[in-house]
Amino acid sequence: MNELAIYIHWPFCKSKCPYCDFFKQVNPHADQDKIVAEYIEALGKYNDLTSDHTIKSIFFGGGTPSLMKPQNVAKIIDYIAKKWPISSNIEISLEANPNSHYANMFLSLKNAGINRLSLGIQALNDDDLRFLGRTHNLALARQCLEETVKVFSNHSADLIYARPMQTLEKWQEELAEICNYGLKHISLYQLTIEEGTVFARKNVQSLDEDAAINMYNMTRLFLEDHSYKQYEVSNFAVIGYESRHNLTYWQGGEYLGIGASAHGRLHLNGQNIATEYPFVHTVLSPEERAEELIIMGLRLTEGIAKADFHQICGLQLTEFVNPKYLDELKELHLLEETETHLRPTKSGMLVLNQVISQLCS
Ligand SMILES: C[S@@+](CC[C@H](N)C(=O)[O-])C[C@H]1O[C@@H](n2cnc3c(N)ncnc32)[C@H](O)[C@@H]1O
Ligand code: SF4
Structure with missing residues (x-):
């Protein structure tokens, strides 16, 4: 039986980070319940095409899906579980930004059905958090990391490195700290200056190529020394905890993309189909x-x-x-x-x- 991954895009953020070109809006008045009803309607249409597939993973990404009310997260998970067969070891991830933290957030998300939490930490010092335009500070980053490993048994964190002026030694201190939390997975991205972002307009320069390569090589060695195996350009995991969802993209598996700007890939009746939300389909040669x-x-x-x-x-x-x-x-x-x-x-x-x-x- 074919497997299917489902990506749910939540396109809202509290504020816009100056390096980020992902599709998002800042709209505190967005009508969550209405958007979730639209997502469920779209899932229903895709179910007509894929009801014989088993769901291997669901990924709430963004934007900032930790701004969703946990009952809306639960509504989507419950609907999927009602409409499709579900793999016994399904991975259900949500990307959480510390700036959306509230009391019992992690427990509420776990109760909603999330079983893997991915934290957008980005930096482990206050100066660089400010430089990256993050609205959380180091103390909150640490609190979220501690709560996450307490509540979940599968977890990940994102950090961005090769920041301007960052030294190898300072980066190694952050790596040592992140490795100490016992996370099962770590994503480490080199800062890229994307067209149309505030960083591009301000002509912010990332590290020069040689320094960035040195940092990348050190990062790979450091993580391997701390029990994380590199399995993708920017992704490291304790063996057995590679992201099942993201592996779907890299291995050419089938997935649905739900939410503004989300896309999917399906293999139906011998054809490869690219989907764009809500329901535009193009056959790929x-x-x-x-x-x-x-x-x-x-x-x-x-x-x-x-x-x-x-x-x-x-x-x-x-x-x-x-x-x-x-x-x-x-x-x-x-x-x-x-x-x-x-x-x-x-x-x-x-x-x-x-x-x-x-x-x-
Ligand atoms: C789409 S973002 C969503 C994460 C979540 N909204 C947050 O900010 O915590 C996924 C990840 O991509 C990475 N990222 C985004 N823009 C980047 C850039 N220009 N350079 C390097 N990494 C970037 C960040 O590490 C971020 O956590
Ligand atoms: S990095 Fe995350 S919080 Fe920042 S603008 Fe991009 S999606 Fe939003």
């Missing part, structure tokens, strides 16, 4: 899907499973990619090919965009 599978799959340390690639898009991986560059990239030890997989090496991960654009040329 085998070549279009193949390219997506390469872009996503090479982010994983295990790389792309050739058999899955063929099953999803109908093409053979090593016939689809540019043969000249495939050989060259292997000779340069940027890619490694086994009987079953094509994967980036550690050095390949540092120049992934270049590797992908050559393979797909």
Whole structure:
């Protein structure tokens, strides 16, 4: 039976962070109940197409889904559980921003059905939290981390590094602190200056390339020394706690995207379909899907499973990619090919965009 992941996008934030280009609005007067009713209606329509799929994960992302009332989170989870078969080890995650914290927030979310909490910490010192435009401080970040590990048995935190002026030593102190909480998963993103953001307008520069590469290499070693295995460019987990939901994207699985700006991928009647919320469907050609599978799959340390690639898009991986560059990239030890997989090496991960654009040329 096919598996399906469901992404629920909550597009509201208390304030806008100057680095962020994700789809969001600041609207304290948004009518939550009405939006949730629309989401449930959309889920009902998608259920007509996918009711034979088993739900493997639900992910409340944003924006700031911790601004949702827990009873609305529960309403969505309960509806999904009523309409689809549910995997016995379903992962139900929610991204929480410390700035939405209130008494018993984590317990209320757990009671609503969330079983994995992902905290948007971003920095573990007050100066950098301010620089990143975060409206929580270090004390609240620490309080949320402590409460999260007390209430949940599966958890994650996001941090952003390679901030301007950040030193290797200071970053290592933050890594040491985050590793101490006993989280099962950590996402560490290098700051990117995205077009249209306040940082781009102010011409904020991220760290120069060599310093950022040094930081990335140190980060990987540090996390591995502290029992976190890197399984994706920016993601590290205690073995067995890799995000089931995000693996769906990277491994080319099927998922629904519910909420403004959310998209999905379905495989129906032998066709690959891209969905845009609420209900716009586009058929992808085998070549279009193949390219997506390469872009996503090479982010994983295990790389792309050739058999899955063929099953999803109908093409053979090593016939689809540019043969000249495939050989060259292997000779340069940027890619490694086994009987079953094509994967980036550690050095390949540092120049992934270049590797992908050559393979797909
Ligand atoms: C869409 S955000 C949602 C998280 C949640 N709203 C919060 O702020 O805590 C997901 C993650 O992407 C990362 N992120 C967003 N913009 C980024 C950027 N320009 N550079 C690096 N990481 C970024 C942050 O770590 C953030 O937690
Ligand atoms: S980082 Fe999170 S809180 Fe900040 S603007 Fe983006 S989605 Fe909203």
